[in-house]
Amino acid sequence: MESSLSKRAAVIDTIPTVFGYLGIASAFGVIARSTGFSTITVIMMSIIIYAGSAQFTTVSMLVAGSPIASIIFTTFMVNSRMILMSTMVAPYFKKDKLGKGILIGTLLTDESFALAMNKLNFTNDKMNFSWFNTENMISYKTWVFATAIGAILGNFIKDPKQLGLDFANVAMFIGLLYLQVNNDKSLNKLLQVIVILLTMLLTYILTMILPPSMVIIVVTLIGCALGMVIKRVFF
Structure with a gap:
């Protein structure tokens, strides 16, 4: 690019x-x-x-x-x-x-x-x-x-x-x-990898709990919140 x-x-x-x-x-x-x-x-x-x-x-x-x-x-x-x-x-x-x-x-x-x-x-x-x-x-x-x-x-x-x-x-x-x-x-590479892994884990778990139509939006909201907290606390 x-x-x-x-x-x-x-x-x-x-x-x-x-x-x-x-x-x-x-x-x-x-x-x-x-x-x-x-x-x-x-x-x-x-x-x-x-x-x-x-x-x-x-x-x-x-x-x-x-x-x-x-x-x-x-x-x-x-x-x-x-x-x-x-x-x-x-x-x-x-x-x-x-x-x-x-x-x-x-x-x-x-x-x-x-x-x-x-x-x-x-x-x-x-x-x-x-x-x-x-x-x-x-x-x-x-x-x-x-x-x-x-x-x-x-x-x-x-x-x-x-x-x-x-x-x-x-x-x-x-x-x-x-x-x-x-x-x-702009973001630490380790932070990005951690958020990606958390997102994968959340997707795997919530797929067994929520309807497929809800998984993406719920994972997005939770993942963004966790990413923000991890960034402010550890990075």
Whole structure:
């Protein structure tokens, strides 16, 4: 990454995450198509919902015949973490028009958020609409395109796990996590490792206690609180 916040820099910075989108979105397309949804329906889900975990959840609940109200509520809970992410991103766009802020928030994803947080390490904690919007638009278009490809391939591939497509998103986040830890000079490396290990432990424990839709947001809140306490007391 470089310190520039131009559109060109955004394109270059976003390229690594594009491969993750290609994998997980195509996997969604294959799975949704193989469960009986039409190609157009699958593509429209990515255009309108644009949320990987929520889309997988929606497909599984529709197949199971769940009530629409339950699907809407579950989708909201699965994506509720975006409220926290948007809250962290919002201060960087205080001087921009409301419409620009809404556009950034509408297309915000886990990947674009993680990439932006890493970018701040190179820009002296500065961010602008041009860079972030370019990143979001590339991600959105890639997601829809990959979904369409997956939906078409769904006519021939019945089990995407055989191709390892289900691991693409995990691999991408591992890479983003490494870049964040490696490039963030403002925090002690030991502190970062401790918080990561605590987060992993919390995720493992809470997965056995809470509904999947609640795990991420609860782990995020507890992890942030523990990280803050550990930093102030020991670092």
